[in-house]
Amino acid sequence: MEAWLEFGRGPLFRFCLVILILGLLRSVVLSLYGMNEALRRAGDKIVPWSDLTNKTFQWLIPVTRLFRKRPVYSAISFIWHIGVILVPLFLSAHVLLLFANGIGIHWWPEFPQRIADLMTLITVIMGILLFLGRVSSRESRFLSRFQDYAWVPLITLTFLTGGLCANLNLSAGSYQFSMLLHVYSADLILMLIPFTKVAHCVLLPMSQYISGVAWKFPKNAGDRVAETIGKEGMPV
Amino acid sequence: MNRVRNLKLVLWMLAGFGFAVGLTRFFFGLGATTNLGDGVPWGLWIGFDVMSGVALAGGGFVMTAIVYIFGREEYHPIVRPAVLTAFLGYVAVIFGLLFDLGLPWNIWHMIVFWNPHSPLFEVGWCVMLYTTVLLLEFSPVPMESSSAWAKIRATLIKIRIPLVITGIALSTLHQSSLGTLFMIMPYRVPVLWYSPILPILFFISAIGLGMLMVTFESHFTSYFYRRKPEIHLLKNLAGWSRWVLLLYLSVRIGDLAVRGQLDALTAQGWRTVWFWVEIVMMVGAPLVFFSVPKLRISRTGQWTGATLGVSGIVLNRINVGGFVHLDRGAGIYLPSFAELAITLAVVATLALIFLFFLERFHVWEERPVDPNAKPEALPEFDYASMVSLGAPSVASRYTRSLAFILAAALGFALLSDDVLTSKGFESNPVRAARGGDTLWVDGNRDNYGVAFPHSQHVKFVEEILTPGIEITDRENGGVSFASETEVPQYHDKAAICSQCHHMNLPGDQASGCYECHSDMYNISDSFGHDWHSETAGAGLSCFTCHQTGMAKNAESAKQCNECHDDLVPAYAAIEVEQYLAPGYTDAMHGMCQNCHKIHAEEVEKADLGRCTTCHTGQTREVIKRDQLNRWSNVPNNDITTFSSVR
Known part of the structure; x- marks a missing residue:
């Protein structure tokens, strides 16, 4: 058990971390490269760059359009994202064991343990609600692939086992086992991020921008088409 | 089989493998990554x-x-x-x-x-x-x-x-x-x-x-x-x-x-x-x-x-x-794994640049047919998801970058933990001083050491601790002599030993210097966390020492003496405050120089505080005898330095 734990925290963690960082970098570079190539092939003269940039930033604000359709589901998802992003980065045990001892970064800030515990609890509850929301809605079921079902339970499991490890008065006997599950599921998450839908953590602006570039209609495009086919001023 | 594409894939992998290893060479230095x-x-x-x-x-x-x-x-x-x-x-x-x-x-x-x-x-x-x-x-x-x-x-x-x-x-x-x-x-x-x-x-x-x-x-x-x-x-x-x-x-x-x-x-x-x-x-x-x-x-x-x-x-x-x-x-x-990986990566990167020039410019009289640019080539698919990767040039861009990052991750994973936690210094393990009464203090066994007459030092400490001799409290670089009020009885052997031997490891009395100061120049760990937690060692649960509900670090852990009550002997001249022990050389100099300097002033014999008093040319004689019979006791009268100065 100890040897497996050491492996998961040592070589396997390093492997997954590099895959995560370089993999996300690769996705960004390749998508930009692809965009550039598409533009070059299309040979467009007019691209509404500022308009596209504005729209991309508008989509990055999480509380605009989505909240109108399914406000409860969106709110749950919003809270879930806060916990999922912040807790792993600023948990004091991670800061010490992974950042300071593992890769030698000593200046990283950390949360008080109590707040981290609270956020973990909220995230686990939100995870269960999210899963139920996906399963209960017919439209969602219709759209879901395997990874859409699997991601939320996987992340929730990591948070649950992590929370148990941090609070041993809850589960003193199962520390090793919870830790093993925690470490390996977290490694799996890191490794899978660049190759699945969670790559949206860096690709969200890119995909918005790139599809904007690819599927744009320049201003006055309609008038120009009409001009070209000789039907100016006529109803289309 | 496309020879160039396979070659490039291999070269990208080699470059990726060395990329991660090469970064660690710059972060952790030559000592950590090379032999x-x-x-x-x-x-x-x-x-x-x-x-x-x-x-x-x-x-x-x-x-x-x-x-x-x-x-x-x-x-x-x-x-x-x-x-x-x-x-x-x-x-x-x-x-x-x-x-x-x-x-x-x-x-x-x-x-x-x-x-x-x-x-x-x-x-x-x-x-x-x-x-x-x-x-x-x-x-x-x-x-x-x-x-x-x-x-x-x-x-x-x-x-x-x-x-x-x-x-x-x-x-x-x-x-x-x-x-x-x-x-x-x-x-x-x-x-x-x-x-x-x-x-x-x-x-x-x-x-x-x-x-x-x-x-x-x-x-x-x-x-x-x-x-x-x-x-x-x-x-x-x-x-x-x-x-x-x-x-x-x-x-x-x-x-x-x-x-x-x-x-x-x-x-x-x-x-x-x-x-x-x-x-x-x-x-x-x-x-x-x-x-x-x-x-x-x-x-x-x-x-x-x-x-x-x-x-x-x-x-x-x-x-x-x-x-x-x-x-x-x-x-x-023998070249280390990192040295080989970096060499291969440099060669692979330059080979890729060479192929790039061959394909893009007129390096040859005729340009080689770009195997990726054939219009009749069929689009390729990602085997896992069956997503079309498009034309072969796009597909090879995806596979090569994937090969690069997989190899980089593997290279980084294969580095040992020692490299990543290293400060870039070589470790120089220390071994015990040898000899009988006169010890030959030579931690790294390079035959440059100091002969140390043990019984003379014991005698000297006894004299200091004998009641009636005036002694004032001195603090100098962590060394403090017992003040007059707390002078123990001179016949208390533990008290005499503890003037120098400031640690009793569990099950030991007056432990040797090398046991904790186990590296010649680097700070070493005298605690041994892994031994305490492993089932093969003490097999303690984390919470025997760490408090529950707190991050497991040095602050949330018990002090050593909460379990090992006789770890620090009474009247110890040096107070151990943390589990990190200074390097052997620093420890020896800290222990010897301070007393020697003080004593030199007291008896007005400046030689007593000088380096060459202990590190003498005379030790060459000792070395010669030592080489003939490594485990012989060095006779007391060979070492005239300490006694003659006194």
Whole structure:
């Protein structure tokens, strides 16, 4: 058990971390490269760059359009994202064991343990609600692939086992086992991020921008088409 | 099977593997990532990357001389790849050197701070200037593709002859001065490799190697791009290289004869065999393969002869560079995993750049067919998701980048934890002091130590602790003498020992210095967390020591003495405050110097506080006796220093 734990925290963690960082970098570079190539092939003269940039930033604000359709589901998802992003980065045990001892970064800030515990609890509850929301809605079921079902339970499991490890008065006997599950599921998450839908953590602006570039209609495009086919001023 | 695509995939993987490892070399330093040390400061990176890299780039100056100076225009088809190989070879040398230099950011120093007496100064300048010359010689090729460069290109072509002459002069200088480097060690380099004319030997072999390397490179790329190599030109080059190598052999043997060292050719020992292996590869193989007419005009013959010859000369450079005299230095050296990975990555990266130039520009007379640009090629699919990756060029972009990051992750994962947590220092484990009553304190067993008369020190401490003698409380660098009020009874043995032995490890009394100060120079861990937590050790649960509900770190853990109550003896002169123990040397100096200085003032004998009082020339006698009988007790009367001063 100890040897497996050491492996998961040592070589396997390093492997997954590099895959995560370089993999996300690769996705960004390749998508930009692809965009550039598409533009070059299309040979467009007019691209509404500022308009596209504005729209991309508008989509990055999480509380605009989505909240109108399914406000409860969106709110749950919003809270879930806060916990999922912040807790792993600023948990004091991670800061010490992974950042300071593992890769030698000593200046990283950390949360008080109590707040981290609270956020973990909220995230686990939100995870269960999210899963139920996906399963209960017919439209969602219709759209879901395997990874859409699997991601939320996987992340929730990591948070649950992590929370148990941090609070041993809850589960003193199962520390090793919870830790093993925690470490390996977290490694799996890191490794899978660049190759699945969670790559949206860096690709969200890119995909918005790139599809904007690819599927744009320049201003006055309609008038120009009409001009070209000789039907100016006529109803289309 | 597409040869180029497979080759590129492998090269991308090698580059990725070395990329992660190379980063760690810059983060954690040479000590952590290589097997180099003070005994073996030049290893694989110098022997292969620099010494052989420069030699392998010899094709550049040989081919430009043949074409532009001797006017053999018919060799023009192979001059461009030769110059490109040479240029990239030098770039590889510089990159290899950046990894090998301890302070790579100071590489510009040789431009400003001149040391004209050093052969390395000359090599450095020549490499810098010649790389510039090669860049200028080659740059007309990429400039062909755009008319914007036409003027500069025309100028470069106009000054080509002076450039070529400069290039040949610079090559002559530093191909030979790489040999000069080793003339400083006539007693270290074995007789079969050492020669006062080593520079001349290096230069002649570089000319031969240049021709062989052009042949090798042409066959190599022809295989991968499925094109016909320039056999009719290469056969002449091969023929000439034979004569150059024959000249090399006669000079080398002749030099041995002149110096009266011919016996060494038949002497017993592995070096003689190794010498003949080298000679057979670098001279014998080309001689045989390029003399039989049938072999000389066949692809197999040219390829085999050139490969063996090139490997032979690389072997020669590695031999002179260190392989044959490693056992005359300090210890055995094997390149570490990181050194190999970085070397392979440098070679792979440069090979990829070479292929890039081949495919994009007119390096050859005809451009190779880009295997990815075939319009009839079918689109490819990602096997896992069955998502279309599009045309093969897009698909190979995806697979190569994936191969790169997978290899980088693997390289980073394979680094040991020691490397990543290391401060970049070598560890020097300490061993116990030996001897009977007079101890021979020599932690790293290099035979430079201090003889330490134990009973005299015990007697001295007893006197101090005897009631009635006036003693004031002194604090000096962590050492404090027991004050008068708390002076224990002189017959209390534990109290006397504890004046120096400030730790009792569990189950031990007055533990030896080396038990905690277990590294010669670095701070070492006297606690042993892993032993406490492992089932094979103490097998404690985390929460035997750490508080629940808190982050598990040193602050949330119990103090050592909460479980081990007799860890710190009463009246200990040094208070142990943390589990990190200073290095052995610091600990010894801290313990001895402080008392000696204080006592020297008290008894007004300055010698008592001086380094040479303990580190004496007299210890040589002790060393001699010690070497004859390592476990003998050093008799008390041999050490006059301490007692005579007193």
